[in-house]
Amino acid sequence: MASNTPRYRVIEQYLLERISAGDFPVNHQIPAEEQLARDFGVSRMTANKAIRDLVQKGYLIRQAGLGTFVTDRKAESSLHEVLNIAAEVRGRGNEYSNLILRCEAIEADDEVALRLGVRVGTPTFHSILVHRENGLPIQLEDRYVNPRWVPDYLQTDFARHTPNEVLVAACPISDVEHVVEAVLVDRQTAEWLAMDSATPCLSMIRRTWSEDHLVSYARLIHPGDRYKLRSALGPRDFASASLRRGS
Incomplete structure (x- = not known):
């Protein structure tokens, strides 16, 4: 991915690749925002934006108090x-x-x-x-x-x-x-x-x-x-x- 790609896009691409490969199957809990922020060297806000975008696109779902999970993307x-x-x-x-x-x-x-x-x-x-x-x-x-x-x-x-x-x-x-x-x-x-x-x-x-x-x-x-x-x-x-x- 190009070096000028926004960092939240890099996180999105990483998550999508893991979902596509089956590493993160349906109902799998993805890493927390804090973990993604540490892994990619970004702010928590940037990690949050990546997750929020994938929630809006139907790949992920947030469950209050539990975390964020991969959805059955029908x-x-x-x-x-x-x-x-x-x-x-x-x-x-x-x-x-x-x-x-x-x-x-x-x-x-x-x-x-x-x-x-x-x-x-x-x-x-x-x-x-x-x-x-x-x-x-x-x-x-x-x-x-x-x-x-x-x-x-x-x-x-x-x-x-x-x-x-x-x-x-x-x-x-x-x-x-x-x-x-x-x-x-x-x-x-x-x-x-x-x-x-x-x-x-x-x-x-x-x-x-x-x-x-x-x-x-x-x-x-x-x-x-x-x-x-x-x-x-x-x-x-x-x-x-x-x-x-x-x-």
């Missing part, structure tokens, strides 16, 4: 945000790609009409994509879109722009609803996700609004051994929840 998404999966994957330093399975205009059946807030038989746009990280499927996205709000949806080149990017550009998201459950999938879905059909999956039903318009309904399927969902509440979230409860 792909993950936040339940409180609607993020572009391509950006998530690339943000982890990995390669994003997708497989487009369907892209069509169909009439809404009973379930789609209920979920999308339209009448049965209403024309809707339908797409199915498999999102991949380093070539490995991590999400099956089965999405329905109200053409009234995103009329050019089917003309999108989904190899270049994800459905999320298209929806956000056309109708900035103001509200989102998530319903998550553990499921087993059928043989076709398992084949699309390159997994055993006996492997449990995470299913997320997501509906998105732009102001008063219900724009999209999607079912997102994630192989349970490759993906995790994250939820974090800060002080403002708790304060907001308390106000809503009137406490």
